[in-house]
Amino acid sequence: MTFAPELLAKTVAPSLDLTWEEDAIALRRDFHAHPELGFEETRSAAIVAERLRALGMEVREGVGRTGVIALLRGEAGDGPCVLVRADMDALPIEEANDWEWKSENKGAMHACGHDAHMAIGLSVARLLAEQKATLRGSVKFMFQPAEEGLGGAGKMIEDGLLLDPKPDFALALHVWSPLEKGLIGVAAGPVMACTDEFRARIIGKGGHGAMPEQTVDAVLMAAHTVVALQTIVSRNVKPLEAGVVTVGKIESGTAFNVIPGEAILSGTTRAFSDDVRALLEKRVREIVEVQPKVFGGESELTWITGFPAVVNDADVVERLIPTFEEVAGEGNVIEFEPTLGAEDMSVVLQHIPGCYFFVGARNEEIDAVYPHHHPKFNIDESAVLLGVRAMVEATKNLLG
Ligand SMILES: [Zn+2]
Ligand SMILES: [Zn+2]
Incomplete structure (x- = not known):
């Protein structure tokens, strides 16, 4: 060529x-x-x-x-x-x-x-x-x-x-x-767009895959958290404004028959305006804090401010x-x-x-x-x- x-x-x-x-x-x-x-x-x-x-x-x-x-x-x-x-x-x-x-x-x-x-x-x-x-x-x-x-x-x-x-x-x-x-x-x-990055650590309690009642399933909490995060742009951002929330990486688990006690979600947010940028951060923080609690878990969020x-x-x-x-x-x-x-x-x-x-x-x-x-x-x-x-x-x- x-x-x-x-x-x-x-x-x-x-x-x-x-x-x-x-x-x-x-x-x-x-x-x-x-x-x-x-x-x-x-x-x-x-x-x-x-x-x-x-x-x-x-x-x-x-x-x-x-x-x-x-x-x-x-x-x-x-x-x-x-x-x-x-x-x-x-x-x-x-x-x-x-x-x-x-x-x-x-x-x-x-x-x-x-x-x-x-x-x-x-x-x-x-x-x-x-x-x-x-x-x-x-x-x-x-x-x-x-x-x-x-x-x-x-x-x-x-x-x-x-x-x-x-x-x-x-x-x-x-x-x-x-x-x-x-x-x-x-x-x-x-x-x-402006870009920021987040890392959410979701903490539950691990255990046997056949005894879920003894665990707080981090995979399940992570899955619900991802779904909830996807409501930010569809339900919180004005339809005529631009915003993106992407979870690009999920890390959890070691074996098919073990319920993991921890999951880590890594993602990025994008927006054109400072208002939408701030809204995305606020909602990501709220959802990551609250969603795992619904299932009896905890979480920690690290927010990495990127570029305007x-x-x-x-x-x-x-x-x-x-x-x-x-x-x-x-x-x-x-x-x-x-x-x-x-x-x-x-x-x-x-x-x-x-x-x-x-x-x-x-x-x-x-x-x-x-x-x-x-x-x-x-x-x-x-x-x-x-x-x-x-x-x-x-x-x-x-x-x-
Ligand atoms: Zn490039
Ligand atoms: Zn380039």
């Missing part, structure tokens, strides 16, 4: 001697072949830092453990600072694709497209560095570790990401497999839509339907007005149809090039 053959018939080492398009695809394939999990992105970060230095930027490494920051100063006068973000981590998934640039690291795979994000970020850096004589203000590049649930963006903020200079605007993108190649999806307001919703600034989005239309072509910029997936870029967008947009990567002809986090996840590589063009022009628009 070959992708973007007109661009790069043979996989070669990335280099500034290649055209930027060839280089972008070569970078993406190189990162894809060498995936690294959250906070372990040492090879990726080293390549990123070396490339940004070669472009003449001031580079800081080890930001938020394995993150990289670089500053590009425009030479055409003062202006705003625009932050451009790319995430770097892969997932603990065994790749089921088979091509030249398949993952060489067992048990790790770029199944979310962050390989493409690094290639896009470095190509944007290359193109903007070439134009710095005509740019005002500055561009701060943020190469983030550990987006997949580990909070790398927050760690970078703790390490001074948003200081010296403080960005005036922030931009980020995701290549998106549900969206057809060639399209850009964008929307004002929330585009991704990804909220786009309406003015920034309005300003960028014509730019995206110029890049993608009229009719190819669509209103993005918010997803209840989550993203820790939200902690940057809480502080800095900005835009998180989506670049179409779906192409049935090359089987690029699988969802993110799937072992056969794949993108149409034209998404890398469209992502670069969109990010370069959006950055220039915001620099003014």
Whole structure:
């Protein structure tokens, strides 16, 4: 199977001697072949830092453990600072694709497209560095570790990401497999959900499977608790608001004929608004506390606060839509339907007005149809090039 053959018939080492398009695809394939999990992105970060230095930027490494920051100063006068973000981590998934640039690291795979994000970020850096004589203000590049649930963006903020200079605007993108190649999806307001996590320990009394009267069955209490939790969205959340309660993991029991004395439920809640988020937490807490008591058991709940919703600034989005239309072509910029997936870029967008947009990567002809986090996840590589063009022009628009 070959992708973007007109661009790069043979996989070669990335280099500034290649055209930027060839280089972008070569970078993406190189990162894809060498995936690294959250906070372990040492090879990726080293390549990123070396490339940004070669472009003449001031580079800081080890930001938020394995993150990289670089500053590009425009030479055409003062202006705003625009932050451009790319995430770097892969997932603990065994790749089921088979091509030249398949993952060489067992048990790790770029199944979310962050390989493409690094290639896009470095190509944007290359193109903007070439134009710095005509740019005002500055561009701060943020190469983030550990987006997949580990909070790398927050760690970078703790390490001074948003200081010296403080960005005036922030931009980020995701290549998106549900969206057809060639399209850009964008929307004002929330585009991704806030996410929290819970762990409920349900405590009963174990015993013989044939003598239930001597036990307090933790499996039964867990089952009732799961069912009761599923009434939160259907009965407590307003029908026109979005919310999710998912119990993704149940742990209990050791044998078919033993009634277990303990069960652990692990789950996640998602919402777009703070009100629904708070309501979900309140109801999960109430149900987990009360439901096991109905059967004579007890419970303990651990609540792990996650990330806020990804909220786009309406003015920034309005300003960028014509730019995206110029890049993608009229009719190819669509209103993005918010997803209840989550993203820790939200902690940057809480502080800095900005835009998180989506670049179409779906192409049935090359089987690029699988969802993110799937072992056969794949993108149409034209998404890398469209992502670069969109990010370069959006950055220039915001620099003014
Ligand atoms: Zn992901
Ligand atoms: Zn992702």
